[in-house]
Amino acid sequence: MSEQKGNNKQGIGPRKFRPPTNPWFFILLALAIMVGINSITMMSLNGAVQVVDYSEFTKMVEDGQVESVEISSGMITFTSKSGLLRSAARYQTVAVEDQYLVERLLKNGVNFGGKVSRPSFFEILLVYVLPIAFYAVMIIWIVRMFKGGAKGGIGALNFGKSGAKLYEVSDASKKFSDVAGQDEAKEALIELVDFLHQPNKYKAMGAKLPKGALLVGPPGTGKTLLAQAVAGEAGVPFFFVSGSAFVEMFVGTGAARVRDLFKQANEKAPCIVFIDEIDAIGKKRDTIGISANDEREQALNQLLAEMDGFDPSKGIVVLGATNRPEILDKALLRPGRFDRRIIVDLPDLKGREAVLRVHARPIRMDKDVDYAAIAKATVGASGADLANIVNEAALRAVRMDHHAVLQEDLEASVETVIAGSERKSLVVPEKEKRMIACHEIGHALVAARQKNAAPVHKITIIPRTSGALGFTMQVDEEDRVLLSREDLLARLTVLSAGRAAEQFMFGTCTTGASNDIEQMTKIARSMVTRYGMSSKFGMMSLESGGSAYLGQEGRAICSSESAAVVDKEVAALVSDAFENASRILKENASHLTRLTNYLLEKETLMGDEFMEILDAEPAGTADGDGA
Ligand code: ADP
Numbered sequence: 276m277s278e279q280k281g282n283n284k285q286g287i288g289p290r291k292f293r294p295p296t297n298p299w300f301f302i303l304l305a306l307a308i309m310v311g312i313n314s315i316t317m318m319s320l321n322g323a324v325q326v327v328d329y330s331e332f333t334k335m336v337e338d339g340q341v342e343s344v345e346i347s348s349g350m351i352t353f354t355s356k357s358g359l360l361r362s363a364a365r366y367q368t369v370a371v372e373d374q375y376l377v378e379r380l381l382k383n384g385v386n387f388g389g390k391v392s393r394p395s396f397f398e399i400l401l402v403y404v405l406p407i408a409f410y411a412v413m414i415i416w417i418v419r420m421f422k423g424g425a426k427g428g429i430g431a432l433n434f435g436k437s438g439a440k441l442y443e444v445s446d447a448s449k450k451f452s453d454v455a456g457q458d459e460a461k462e463a464l465i466e467l468v469d470f471l472h473q474p475n476k477y478k479a480m481g482a483k484l485p486k487g488a489l490l491v492g493p494p495g496t497g498k499t500l501l502a503q504a505v506a507g508e509a510g511v512p513f514f515f516v517s518g519s520a521f522v523e524m525f526v527g528t529g530a531a532r533v534r535d536l537f538k539q540a541n542e543k544a545p546c547i548v549f550i551d552e553i554d555a556i557g558k559k560r561d562t563i564g565i566s567a568n569d570e571r572e573q574a575l576n577q578l579l580a581e582m583d584g585f586d587p588s589k590g591i592v593v594l595g596a597t598n599r600p601e602i603l604d605k606a607l608l609r610p611g612r613f614d615r616r617i618i619v620d621l622p623d624l625k626g627r628e629a630v631l632r633v634h635a636r637p638i639r640m641d642k643d644v645d646y647a648a649i650a651k652a653t654v655g656a657s658g659a660d661l662a663n664i665v666n667e668a669a670l671r672a673v674r675m676d677h678h679a680v681l682q683e684d685l686e687a688s689v690e691t692v693i694a695g696s697e698r699k700s701l702v703v704p705e706k707e708k709r710m711i712a713c714h715e716i717g718h719a720l721v722a723a724r725q726k727n728a729a730p731v732h733k734i735t736i737i738p739r740t741s742g743a744l745g746f747t748m749q750v751d752e753e754d755r756v757l758l759s760r761e762d763l764l765a766r767l768t769v770l771s772a773g774r775a776a777e778q779f780m781f782g783t784c785t786t787g788a789s790n791d792i793e794q795m796t797k798i799a800r801s802m803v804t805r806y807g808m809s810s811k812f813g814m815m816s817l818e819s820g821g822s823a824y825l826g827q828e829g830r831a832i833c834s835s836e837s838a839a840v841v842d843k844e845v846a847a848l849v850s851d852a853f854e855n856a857s858r859i860l861k862e863n864a865s866h867l868t869r870l871t872n873y874l875l876e877k878e879t880l881m882g883d884e885f886m887e888i889l890d891a892e893p894a895g896t897a898d899g900d901g902a
């Protein structure tokens with residue numbers, strides 16, 4: 276229904292000319308123009324007048340060279356007679372107190388008279404009107420620019436404007452094909468696209484379409500991208516605004532901004548209004564006390580009113596994005612507002628491969644690149660992470676002078692994104708290096724010897740900028756959706772194996788296990804409080820809140836006695852895991868020593884290499900005699 280050219284360009288598009296905003300620019304410009312005007316004025320007033328001394332003037336009068344004289348206050352202007360050799364010229368001299376002047380002029384027959392100095396119209400224009408007009412224009416311009424926040428200005432004086440960026444739709448805009456995976460989300464959004472295309476079809480049927488949809492999911496999964504793609508597919512304008520924009524700055528402006536946003540949207544309908552981080556204004560309203568959040572509540576109320584207010588057949592669709600749906604106000608979620616919820620979750624194995632492929636499109640990739648392998652190694656990565664991995668790989672390929680991006684570039688950049696880049700300059704003393712190697716082999720060995728643990732992918736003792744001194748990477752064959760109690764116990768055992776190996780080989784423990792300990796405690800606590808996997812409590816929830824998408828933990832909801840029991844249970848799970856790991860290591864003591872030496876020498880071991888060495892010799896040739 277709406278043609279692209281139908282969107283009248285009101286100077287809002289990102290490509291439009293933006294006036295310079297630096298105040299120095301204007302000050303310098305004003306100075307330059309003033310100097311220009313001044314010199315023009317001086318020149319035109321003086322014409323080709325020659326300035327001479329008073330004595331020269333009297334001499335010329337006495338010599339009879341002067342034709343006429345004009346006396347004004349403080350200044351004498353005179354014209355010389357034209358002679359054979361020279362034409363008449365105008366002169367000026369400063370009037371000196373001279374009582375004989377009139378006498379002298381009369382004696383020499385010079386025409387003289389006074390002159391009332393009345394400036395000409397042109398002079399008035401030049402000296403008075405022009406500069407004033409110039410300054411007036413300047414001031415108006417500057418004030419406008421500061422005000423025009425919604426139009427790409429600076430907006431310090433821009434109280435009520437929404438600050439919504441309007442992206443004019445162009446060929447370059449996003450399409451669904453730019454969004455990899457997320458098929459369910461796309462399916463849910465296609466209906467909206469159709470609605471924006473032909474609202475009348477739905478109107479004729481009497482069907483009401485949702486006014487808004489909420490995109491819910493962890494950060495970086497492509498929510499903004501999806502909203503842009505809906506606008507791109509429908510060929511309608513796209514308003515992007517962040518929820519926090521409504522609550523920042525001046526008191527009382529939030530509601531005005533919301534109003535202004537919808538006014539703009541109404542003018543451009545059909546269109547899409549995208550409110551990112553909608554939880555910033557959509558948080559549950561407090562019922563207790565006079566809140567400090569009055570400002571936010573007003574903005575929220577205004578948003579609710581606007582969403583009820585606009586005519587749905589006009590084709591305005593409001594899309595909101597959040598990664599904390601649980602804190603949103605119920606009023607925002609009721610039918611007629613954001614009644615549709617579209618989950619945009621972390622991509623699965625296939626999704627990750629698709630995202631990698633989408634982002635590899637503009638990049639020169641080697642034809643043997645195995646995207647599936649990279650996807651496998653990036654469990655839990657968001658679309659944004661994957662985009663970053665591809666880009667890092669391309670940068671590395673340039674650095675390494677490769678003809679195209681190779682598999683090794685991708686693998687290295689996965690590690691860079693997960694663990695930070697390599698810190699080759701860090702000098703680790705030989706003894707500590709041995710301990711780190713032993714720690715990592717401990718993890719790997721226990722992982723290899725346990726049924727429920729994921730296979731080892733890579734072991735390295737090259738320190739990373741993230742602070743890790745080494746790591747053991749495990750990669751599951753496929754994505755896991757469910758984890759059994761045995762899986763979790765196996766994880767705990769593998770995590771504790773680093774410390775167990777140190778203890779076994781060196782009889783001491785180090786700070787190197789701090790990260791392992793943190794992870795173990797988290798898993799063990801969740802097992803008790805959230806997954807109902809402890810015999811003491813069974814299926815009892817001991818925790819509430821927390822964010823599904825941000826990985827935040829909730830608050831304990833149990834008596835303090837129970838909390839003490841929880842702690843005991845967690846400690847028991849952790850120490851059982853440690854016992855288990857120690858036992859496995861003892862059974863494989865010879866492997867532990869041999870592989871530690873090997874890793875020390877190589878610094879990095881791939882999973883299959885590790886397994887080969889491990890299987891090369893049967894275990895049990897040596898007893899655990901420590902080292
Ligand atoms: P969100 O709004 O969910 O935080 P964005 O939409 O801003 O995330 O995504 C950030 C970037 O990550 C995008 O610009 C895009 O490059 C990349 N990205 C995320 N998800 C996908 C996806 N499904 N397909 C392709 N690229 C994606």
Ligand code: ZN
Nearest residue numbers: 773787788791
């Ligand atoms: Zn460790």
